[in-house]
Amino acid sequence: MLTATTQALAEDADVRNQGDLTQIPIEQLVTMNVQSASKIANQISIAPSAVSIVTAEDIKAYGYHTLAEILESMRGLYITNDRAYSFLGGRGFGRPGDFTGRIMLLLDGSQINNNIYNSAGLAYTGIIDPSMIERVEYVSGPGSAVYGNNAFFGIINIITKQGHDINGLQVVGEVSSYGGRDAKINYGKRLDNGAEVLFSASGFNSDGQDHYFANANHGSGGVAHNLDDQQSRHLFGKVEWSEWVAQVAYSTRKKDVPTAPYGADFNAPYNYEDTSLEASLKHDRQLSQSVQMSLNGYYGHYGYRGLATYGTPWNEASDGQWWGLNAQFVGSWFKNQRILFGSEFRYDFEQKITTPVSELNTHEKTLSFYLQDEISFNRYWVANIGARFDSNQDKVGHSTEKLSPRLALTYKPFDTTSFKLSRSIAYRRPSPFEKYYTDNDAQLTNPNLKPERVDATELVIEHHFDQDTRLLGSIYHYQTDDYIWNVPTAGKLQFNNRSGGESNGAELELEKHWHNNVRFRVSAAAQNATNAKGSWQVNAPRQVAKANLSIPFWSQGWRAAFEVQSYSERKTEANNVTGGYSLANLTITADKLLPHLGLAFGIRNLFDRDYSQVAPRSNLRGNNPMTTIPQDDRSYWLRMTYDFQ
Amino acid sequence: MKLTRLFLSWVFVVALFSLPRVAVAEPVPEYQMKAAYLYNFATLTTWPTHVNNAVRICVLGNDSFGGALQQITKNASGSVQITLSYLSNIDNAQHCQILFIDVSALDNPAELLKKLEKMPVLTVTDNLDFFNAGAMIGLFLDNKRLAFDVNYAQAKNAQLFISSKLLRVARKVMQ
Numbered sequence A: 001m002l003t004a005t006t007q008a009l010a011e012d013a014d015v016r017n018q019g020d021l022t023q024i025p026i027e028q029l030v031t032m033n034v035q036s037a038s039k040i041a042n043q044i045s046i047a048p049s050a051v052s053i054v055t056a057e058d059i060k061a062y063g064y065h066t067l068a069e070i071l072e073s074m075r076g077l078y079i080t081n082d083r084a085y086s087f088l089g090g091r092g093f094g095r096p097g098d099f100t101g102r103i104m105l106l107l108d109g110s111q112i113n114n115n116i117y118n119s120a121g122l123a124y125t126g127i128i129d130p131s132m133i134e135r136v137e138y139v140s141g142p143g144s145a146v147y148g149n150n151a152f153f154g155i156i157n158i159i160t161k162q163g164h165d166i167n168g169l170q171v172v173g174e175v176s177s178y179g180g181r182d183a184k185i186n187y188g189k190r191l192d193n194g195a196e197v198l199f200s201a202s203g204f205n206s207d208g209q210d211h212y213f214a215n216a217n218h219g220s221g222g223v224a225h226n227l228d229d230q231q232s233r234h235l236f237g238k239v240e241w242s243e244w245v246a247q248v249a250y251s252t253r254k255k256d257v258p259t260a261p262y263g264a265d266f267n268a269p270y271n272y273e274d275t276s277l278e279a280s281l282k283h284d285r286q287l288s289q290s291v292q293m294s295l296n297g298y299y300g301h302y303g304y305r306g307l308a309t310y311g312t313p314w315n316e317a318s319d320g321q322w323w324g325l326n327a328q329f330v331g332s333w334f335k336n337q338r339i340l341f342g343s344e345f346r347y348d349f350e351q352k353i354t355t356p357v358s359e360l361n362t363h364e365k366t367l368s369f370y371l372q373d374e375i376s377f378n379r380y381w382v383a384n385i386g387a388r389f390d391s392n393q394d395k396v397g398h399s400t401e402k403l404s405p406r407l408a409l410t411y412k413p414f415d416t417t418s419f420k421l422s423r424s425i426a427y428r429r430p431s432p433f434e435k436y437y438t439d440n441d442a443q444l445t446n447p448n449l450k451p452e453r454v455d456a457t458e459l460v461i462e463h464h465f466d467q468d469t470r471l472l473g474s475i476y477h478y479q480t481d482d483y484i485w486n487v488p489t490a491g492k493l494q495f496n497n498r499s500g501g502e503s504n505g506a507e508l509e510l511e512k513h514w515h516n517n518v519r520f521r522v523s524a525a526a527q528n529a530t531n532a533k534g535s536w537q538v539n540a541p542r543q544v545a546k547a548n549l550s551i552p553f554w555s556q557g558w559r560a561a562f563e564v565q566s567y568s569e570r571k572t573e574a575n576n577v578t579g580g581y582s583l584a585n586l587t588i589t590a591d592k593l594l595p596h597l598g599l600a601f602g603i604r605n606l607f608d609r610d611y612s613q614v615a616p617r618s619n620l621r622g623n624n625p626m627t628t629i630p631q632d633d634r635s636y637w638l639r640m641t642y643d644f645q
Numbered sequence B: 001m002k003l004t005r006l007f008l009s010w011v012f013v014v015a016l017f018s019l020p021r022v023a024v025a026e027p028v029p030e031y032q033m034k035a036a037y038l039y040n041f042a043t044l045t046t047w048p049t050h051v052n053n054a055v056r057i058c059v060l061g062n063d064s065f066g067g068a069l070q071q072i073t074k075n076a077s078g079s080v081q082i083t084l085s086y087l088s089n090i091d092n093a094q095h096c097q098i099l100f101i102d103v104s105a106l107d108n109p110a111e112l113l114k115k116l117e118k119m120p121v122l123t124v125t126d127n128l129d130f131f132n133a134g135a136m137i138g139l140f141l142d143n144k145r146l147a148f149d150v151n152y153a154q155a156k157n158a159q160l161f162i163s164s165k166l167l168r169v170a171r172k173v174m175q
Helices: A002-015 A018-023 A056-062 A067-071 A432-436 B002-017 B030-043 B068-073 B090-095 B109-116 B128-133 B152-157 B164-168
Strands: A051-055 A078-081 A086-089 A104-107 A133-140 A154-160 A168-176 A180-190 A196-206 A211-213 A222-224 A230-241 A244-256 A271-288 A291-310 A312-331 A337-355 A358-376 A381-394 A399-414 A417-428 A452-466 A469-481 A483-489 A492-498 A502-513 A519-530 A543-552 A558-567 A581-594 A597-604 A612-614 A628-630 A635-644 B054-060 B081-087 B098-101 B122-125 B137-142 B145-151 B172-174
Touching (some): A056 A543, A056 A558, A067 A078, A067 A086, A067 A133, B030 B054, B030 B068, B054 B090, B090 B109, B128 B137, B145 B152, B152 B172
Parallel strands (some): B054 B098
Antiparallel strands (some): A051 A133, A133 A154, A180 A196, A196 A230, A211 A222, A230 A244, A291 A312, A469 A502, A543 A558, A558 A581, A612 A628
């Protein structure tokens, strides 16, 4: 919805003069200057900040299998995998096991973080298959002024393809290392009346590996047999017609976990099953000459089932359901001012967590109002003033009201260069999990948790050397307060509000496209994240660098794509340091191996590096204590795509 | 302080690579201009059996116009009423007066042209290879302006009459 409005807005502003163009005779048109369309994708998300974009072309060239792989190529971001879930880190946050991403994930402008853990799936738990993604936009910096709760450190907007992008039936099959098999059926069409339909069904199975763990409690360690496999299924459907868009996304994934976290028995059944359903209906309409309206009704369902073995099976279940309505307007009554305003009502009507010893059943309602005024003083200066007011009421009538303001100033001395200085304050309410989860053993509840707060100041510089070369730089200072952190309390663990930590950093990204379709992107991020006592945060590497190069090679339709990702050392939960590492991935794609048949082949961890990632706190003790989790060696994958068109 | 030094060197780099621009009339976005050209092709072409006051423009392949095509259909004051249609299949092209072919639809240009042979449809493209293969009008960026080349022989074969007013401002006309 936000996508459509902004896009429509952009088109509107651009075609404001279109009517004039048809009045101009052809003799004059041929003498007028034309601005050629840039090959570098332009952002759709609403925010005057640093935006990085990965397009469908990149997703195809690099063969990304999940949203996690896509995010791993982006400036300043990193993924931590504990062999159960993938966690996102960047700009000073990134504690593994911290379910709350603190980055809001949106699917076509509708937020999809669940209402139990505030988390969103990234790897095979992700809501959508990458073959359905048109682009992914990462807007760094608090986005609460427009998007509300949980857009604490930034937003990631996944924009889906349209029917005509597939234009027929597409069947995909893939095999990969560790017994991986993947099958997809995609269908998309633009009908003669302009309507678009898109549908996708996919399934992935992997056997995983039998891992040897040196510290496991079997004397000299032990092997976790058959405990790394996973299965996932995804469904997606979208119908667009006239000013309406209806879409449904479904994802389910079950994974066995070999590491025996939370003190569970080693080499015994342990698995997680996550299911998500997101449905939305959007309607865009021009209400009058100067008012555009966008309505978005959405429904979400999240289910979690967990099994661990403590002598006997221990079962946990969470269920969340919510629906909401967001009415957004863009008013251009005043010349040089674009006013975005709206209201959202959200009812989280089901929030249940069930363990063998506890039962939580709660719900909450949130009513929000937001306003953002973009004022163009002249062709050089633009100011952006906005705020969002969220009023939340939980089951017991306890009310939380927060205002998240943002102020930004943009200076554009030339067409090619812009400087954006912004200050924003964002809040995040604690999730039901943080407040109420207990196992009556190691984890205590804390119903009095307060919302956490971030005060962010950022300077973004964007420069276009030419149509196809873009340089993006950002310098930021984040100050967090009442940060919600799971800490030892009275011999057990409890989520508590801790006084501020801070994160300072700088990021640089260069993207260039050449006319022969060579594409290059490089980014470097330096961050210094410390907690209230001034000591280094867990799992916050001081340097993160990425490079991506995609070139046509050998023959027509063939392409080679190479990417490198480097991370410096990180602090673990046990207060020691694990070494930095660099990873390389190589992908070869051939569009037309045979008529209608496409091929892709890839190698991940090309140089077979031995590397580990920081383990969550839940892996520190128990039958298999580990502070780091070893990751996969070099692996291969082979994909064939057949297009019936 | 390290951060200040970083920021200052950053500003220096940016300043080094920025060139001052001379104030010039705002250039028109590429695809808006292409849409305006299509409008002119519609008013300045005569079809053998079709009456000129309603022209259907069809698009084969991706719509890269970003809304500009929809805009030209809304102009009700002109002498010609434009309608817009998207084709999933070249076989339905006979209902079109103008067909814009996007590069995304060019898997098999020879086959496309063969099917369009003899159809009284004005074929327009912005892809050089396809124009050279035989499309009737090619739109190309030339030194910051949008130029168009006309394959007059091809148009004549399909019994399409292109006004001299249009041919006069074409960059190149192939007889």
